[in-house]
Amino acid sequence: MIQEVIVTTRNPSGSPQIAPMGIRRRGELFVIAPFRPSTTLENLLARGCAVVNYTDDVRVFAGCLTGRYGWPVLDANRVDAPRLADPLAHAEVELTEVEDDELRPRLICRPVLEATHRPFQGFNRAQAAVLELAILTSRLDRLPIEKIEREIEYLRIAIDKTAGPREQEAWDWLMARVTEHRRRLETA
Amino acid sequence: MIQEVIVTTRNPSGSPQIAPMGIRRRGELFVIAPFRPSTTLENLLARGCAVVNYTDDVRVFAGCLTGRYGWPVLDANRVDAPRLADPLAHAEVELTEVEDDELRPRLICRPVLEATHRPFQGFNRAQAAVLELAILTSRLDRLPIEKIEREIEYLRIAIDKTAGPREQEAWDWLMARVTEHRRRLETA
Numbered sequence: 001m002i003q004e005v006i007v008t009t010r011n012p013s014g015s016p017q018i019a020p021m022g023i024r025r026r027g028e029l030f031v032i033a034p035f036r037p038s039t040t041l042e043n044l045l046a047r048g049c050a051v052v053n054y055t056d057d058v059r060v061f062a063g064c065l066t067g068r069y070g071w072p073v074l075d076a077n078r079v080d081a082p083r084l085a086d087p088l089a090h091a092e093v094e095l096t097e098v099e100d101d102e103l104r105p106r107l108i109c110r111p112v113l114e115a116t117h118r119p120f121q122g123f124n125r126a127q128a129a130v131l132e133l134a135i136l137t138s139r140l141d142r143l144p145i146e147k148i149e150r151e152i153e154y155l156r157i158a159i160d161k162t163a164g165p166r167e168q169e170a171w172d173w174l175m176a177r178v179t180e181h182r183r184r185l186e187t188a
Numbered sequence: 189m190i191q192e193v194i195v196t197t198r199n200p201s202g203s204p205q206i207a208p209m210g211i212r213r214r215g216e217l218f219v220i221a222p223f224r225p226s227t228t229l230e231n232l233l234a235r236g237c238a239v240v241n242y243t244d245d246v247r248v249f250a251g252c253l254t255g256r257y258g259w260p261v262l263d264a265n266r267v268d269a270p271r272l273a274d275p276l277a278h279a280e281v282e283l284t285e286v287e288d289d290e291l292r293p294r295l296i297c298r299p300v301l302e303a304t305h306r307p308f309q310g311f312n313r314a315q316a317a318v319l320e321l322a323i324l325t326s327r328l329d330r331l332p333i334e335k336i337e338r339e340i341e342y343l344r345i346a347i348d349k350t351a352g353p354r355e356q357e358a359w360d361w362l363m364a365r366v367t368e369h370r371r372r373l374e375t376a
Contacts, residue, residue, distance in 0.1 A: 001352030002312065003310035003311070052310075089308050089309075116304055120304075122193040123192035123316070125190070128313070128320075131311055158320075162189065167189070
C-alpha cells in the first residue's frame with residue numbers, strides 16, 4: 001500500500017525541503033524511495049533523518065508541483081529536519097538502511113516520534129481529484145493531451161460537487177499549468 | 189465541502205444502522221441530509237442523535253453497498269447510538285434542527301463529543317478509487333455500462349499501483365456487483 005505524504009528534510013543551507021512522495025510501510029519501518037536525482041534523497045543521506053507529514057491540505061501537494069514551496073514549518077522535536085506546522089499527524093524518522101538502486105534507492109527509516117495533531121475529517125472526493133490531477137500534471141510531457149483532457153473532465157465532477165476552498169485553489173493552480181501546456185502545444 | 193463518512197444510528201429494535209453518507213459542516217454544526225426513504229433519517233428523528241465516524245477502512249463503505257453490515261460497533265459515550273469500534277476519529281452529535289424537504293431533509297446536528305483514536309496515514313489513491321467505484325455501483329441502473337467500464341478501467345490503475353489488502357477486498361466486493369450487473373444485461 002502506498003501512502004501519499006509530504007516528506008520534509010533540511011537542505012545543506014538549513015532551509016526546508018518539502019516534497020510530496022508516495023511511501024510504503026514495512027512493519028514498523030518506513031520505506032522512502034525517491035527517484036534520482038532528488039534533493040530529499042541527498043538530504044536524507046547527509047543528515048540521516050526526515051519527517052513524514054500526513055496532511056489533508058492538498059494545496060501543499062499542488063503547490064510543490066507549481067513552484068509554491070513556502071509552507072509554514074516548525075523544527076521537528078527529535079530529528080534535524082523541519083516538519084509542516086499544521087499537518088493532521090507526523091512521524092519523525094531516522095535512516096537505518098539504504099537499499100541502493102540506480103533509479104530509485106530505498107531508504108529504510110524507523111520512527112523515533114509519532115504525533116497526532118487533528119482528527120481525520122473523512123474522505124473528500126475533491127481531495128482525491130486534486131491528487132490525481134497533480135499526477136497528470138507531473139506527466140504532461142509524456143501523456144497525449146487528449147488523454148489528459150478526458151481524465152480532467154472526469155475528475156472535475158468531484159471538484160464541482162465536493163470541493164472546499166482549499167481544494168478549489170489547489171485545483172486552479174494545477175489547471176493553470178495544464179492550460180499553459182496546451183497553449184505551448186498550440187503555438188508549437 | 190462534502191466529507192464521506194459513516195453515520196451510525198440505533199434502530200427501533202436496538203440494532204445498529206450503519207450508513208455511508210456525504211455530510212457537510214456549517215461552522216461547528218454538522219449537516220446530515222439523507223435521501224428519503226432512509227432508515228438513518230427515521231432513527232435520527234426518533235432518537236435525536238447519531239455518530240459521525242471518520243474511517244479510512246473503505247471496506248465499510250463497499251460493504252454497506254454489497255450487503256455486508258456486520259461491522260464491529262461499541263456504544264457511544266454521550267448519545268444513544270452505536271459507533272464504529274475502530275475509526276480514526278468520531279463525533280457524537282445531537283439533532284438540533286430539521287430543515288424539511290420532500291426529497292432530502294437537512295438534519296442540523298451539534299457535536300457533544302469528538303474523539304481522535306488513530307492518526308491519518310496520508311492519502312491513498314486506491315481508497316479514493318474504491319469510493320468512486322462505490323458511487324458508480326450505487327448508480328448501475330442509471331448509467332450506461334460503457335461509461336461504467338471506461339471509468340473502472342481508469343480507477344483500476346490506482347488499485348493495481350497503490351492498494352493494500354483492505355482496498356483490494358473492498359474493490360473485489362464492488363466489482364462482483366458490477367460483473368453480476370453485466371451478466372444480467374447480457375442475458376436480458
